[in-house]
Amino acid sequence: MPTHLIESLDSQPCQKCQGGRKHLQTVTLMTWLGDDLITVPDFPAWICDLCGHRLYDSEALAQLSLLLNPDAGTPIHPRVQHLPKKPPANINPPA
Numbered sequence: 001m002p003t004h005l006i007e008s009l010d011s012q013p014c015q016k017c018q019g020g021r022k023h024l025q026t027v028t029l030m031t032w033l034g035d036d037l038i039t040v041p042d043f044p045a046w047i048c049d050l051c052g053h054r055l056y057d058s059e060a061l062a063q064l065s066l067l068l069n070p071d072a073g074t075p076i077h078p079r080v081q082h083l084p085k086k087p088p089a090n091i092n093p094p095a
């Protein structure tokens with residue numbers, strides 16, 4: 001592995017303030033999953049040491065979305081399903 005790339009792996013120039021550098025840190029990610037607010041501890045994020053701009057690691061975000069989506073990775077089979085019809089509602093309950 002080329003060693004000259006190591007520095008750029010844990011710090012990046014900040015695109016927000018153009019002056020700071022972003023460092024890879026772990027934060028607690030909070031996100032909505034449907035109606036539920038979930039928190040993900042120790043989530044990798046790039047944080048600017050000057051303006052504090054936060055950018056979540058894109059690879060980790062992609063993995064997280066896979067984890068949170070129960071359908072992810074599931075092969076889709078076209079399935080013919082005969083839904084049971086609702087029973088007739090005109091049956092009177094015994095008095």
Ligand SMILES: [Zn+2]
Pocket residue numbers: 014015016017018019020021048049050051052053
């Ligand atoms: Zn910045």
